[in-house]
Structure formats: structure tokens, C-alpha cells
Amino acid sequence: MAKEMIRQGGRSARIQGEVHRAVQDLLTGMDRADITVPMIAEKAGVTPSTIYRRWGDLADLLADVAVAHMRPISDPDDTGAMKSDLEAFILQYAEEMSSKVGRDMLTDVLSGGNTAAIKCCGFTTQHLETLRARAAARGEADLDVELAIDLIIAPIVYHILFGDREPSADYCRGLIARFLKA
Amino acid sequence: MAKEMIRQGGRSARIQGEVHRAVQDLLTGMDRADITVPMIAEKAGVTPSTIYRRWGDLADLLADVAVAHMRPISDPDDTGAMKSDLEAFILQYAEEMSSKVGRDMLTDVLSGGNTAAIKCCGFTTQHLETLRARAAARGEADLDVELAIDLIIAPIVYHILFGDREPSADYCRGLIARFLKA
DNA sequence: ACCTTAACGCAAATTATTAGCGTTAAGGTG
DNA sequence: CACCTTAACGCTAATAATTTGCGTTAAGGT
Structure with missing residues (x-):
């Protein structure tokens, strides 16, 4: 066979x-x-x-568990407009990931086999794609997913991982404002 | 005593x-x-x-070694202008970190005690500060280090860690251009 | 030169990991 | 439905890694 x-x-x-x-x-x-x-x-x-x-080994198991736990069970909330959708999603993301358990989940994913990291990253992209589709359906301006990752997600994740700064709600809102202007 | x-x-x-x-x-x-x-x-x-x-344990040792290896032995090259200084530094950074050994050093640093990550991050900031001081001495426009981290370093590191995209030289130059316009 | 003790080497005890082999049950086939 | 193949499991013995106790070496100060 x-x-x-x-x-x-x-x-x-x-x-x-x-x-x-x-x-x-x-x-x-x-x-x-x-x-x-x-x-x-x-x-x-x-x-x-x-x-x-x-x-x-333990690293792969922890990565597997972390990925399973990060897998979205539902789409992000629909608040009626792209800007508020984005803000709601990003603030929740930053909140979850900046806690100790969130930060540990991230490092577990990164330490495990490289497929874990790609999956994890895919979940984020997928959520942003959902927001993009919604915005398009409403006839709003297009949402550039790659740009959102570079301007919003990447800085948040960087500061969480390297611990050089707290991703406060105000900071996140600043990133979103910068993204919307671009 | x-x-x-x-x-x-x-x-x-x-x-x-x-x-x-x-x-x-x-x-x-x-x-x-x-x-x-x-x-x-x-x-x-x-x-x-x-x-x-x-x-x-092994994780802490590997983190310690990675930090020691990332510790800068010399200042980034002085090319005569801020834009070219920045480009030279960023391209070399992306080149080094996107290789397998570079990516592994990053995950080692992140898996080790949290002091390792802060140190590592501090080296990058320090290099950018050097470029900033040079630009100031030349009377060029000010270089915002925090902004450079958010707009240039963070996206590069994100894509290296999560493996969703290759940080090519062109991509890096695009990030720099975006930063200089801001 | 002398004293104190951090850091080391050695070896025994403990704990984690790997490997062999028989058993259970998923998923297909006649 | 009965039967077959084999992926996935449990058990156990062998191997390897980690922790711990204790004596020894040598930094750094008096």
C-alpha cells in the first residue's frame, strides 16, 4: 500500500x-x-x-499545544466599520499575547518545528483577511493585510518578545492610526 | 561579608x-x-x-552564547550619509539574521531567561543610536530610533521568526523608504 | 603570606529518554 | 459482518541526561 x-x-x-x-x-x-x-x-x-x-520532544509538544490553543474558534467581532473592527481585534490580540502565558505561547511556537510558526502566523493573517472581506463587502477602502502585519502586528510582537516596551492600548491605537494614514 | x-x-x-x-x-x-x-x-x-x-540548563546556555555572539564588536560602517548608513546596517542585519544560524540565535535568545532578549534588543538600539548621533553631527535630519525599530526592524524580525516571507534586500529597502517618508 | 569562599571536579543517586517487542484497535476489503 | 493490515499504544529494559553531596582548587581580599 x-x-x-x-x-x-x-x-x-x-x-x-x-x-x-x-x-x-x-x-x-x-x-x-x-x-x-x-x-x-x-x-x-x-x-x-x-x-x-x-x-x-517537549519543545514540539508545547508548540503543538500552543498552536492548538491559538487556533481561532470564531471570527473577530463585527463592529460595523473597518476601523473599529481593526481596533477591537488588535487590542484583544495585544492583550492576550502580552500576558505571561501569551508570551510563553509565542516562544513555544517559535522553538517548535518551523511548521508551528507558519501556522500561528497564518491564523493572524486569516483574521485580517476576514476583516478585509468585510470591509470590501461594506464598500469601504481596501485593507492591505501585508501592510497591517508590517505596521501593526510586527511591532507589537517584537516588543512582547524582546520585552523592551509594553504594548499599551494607546501604543496600539497609534500603530493603527499610522497604518490607516498609509 | x-x-x-x-x-x-x-x-x-x-x-x-x-x-x-x-x-x-x-x-x-x-x-x-x-x-x-x-x-x-x-x-x-x-x-x-x-x-x-x-x-x-541548555536553553540558558544557548541564550548566553547567542547574546555574546550578537554583541557588536565594532560600530556600523560610516558611509557618509544617514540614508546609506541605515541601508548598509539594515541589509547586513537582515542578511545575518535570516540565515538558519541567525534565526536559531534569535529563538535561543527568546527561549532563554528574559534578560537575554532585552540585551539582544539593546544591541540593535545601540547601533541605531550610533547612526543617530552621526546624523546629528553631520547636521542631517533627526533619526527616530523607536520609529526605526517599529517600521524596519520589527517587520524584518517578524518575518524571519514566523517564516512567512523572505526579507529580501528589495523588501528591506522598501521598509527604509517608508521609514524615511514618515 | 594567609584566609575566606566561589567555582570546580568527581562520583553516586536520581530522573529522563530511547528502543525492543508484544498488544490493541482504526480503517479498509471481500 | 468477519477478516486483514498496520498505525499507535503499553510495558520494560537499556541508555543517557540531570541533580546532589562532598572534597579540592584558586580568586580576591586582608
């Missing part, structure tokens, strides 16, 4: 869910430097070897 | 140097996922426990 397939249903999916939940449980209550694979395995009710075989 | 001091000279400094060199040697030739502390210890001629006691 030439085609390799990945099992989705039943046991395999249940174990993935339990491991993910165990990791998230542990993350809320201890530093990630103290988390170990055997610890996760016990909490999830599986053997450590299962985790090693499936995820490779 | 109330004052705790950190030893600087002699043996301690020599060991730090040998460990750093061992890490850099290993990094050029294998994936960081395969590098272990005992491996580094053997190459450096020290016992593993020394490394564990001094750096805590």
Missing part, C-alpha cells in the same frame, strides 16, 4: 486531547522550565513513550 | 570562554535539537556538572 495515512478517530484522538489538556493544566500553575514529559504523561494517563513517539 | 561577588579572572573566565567556543563549534555542524550538555562539556574539557551549576 503506497498511501500512508494518519489515524484520526477514536483512541488516537482521545489521547491527543488528554495530553493537550494535561499540558494546559500544568502550564497554569508552574514554570515551563519545570514541566517534564513523564509529568505530563502521568496527568494524561498515558505512558511517556507514547508522547516521545508521537511528538518527538 | 555582606557583598556577594562574581569571580571574573583566571579559571572562571577561561572556562566560560571554552564552553562558549565549544557551543559555537557544535552549532556549526549539527542541529541544536541534537546538542546535549555532556557533549558540550566533553568538547570544552569540563565536567557537565560545572555547566549545569553555572548556566542552569
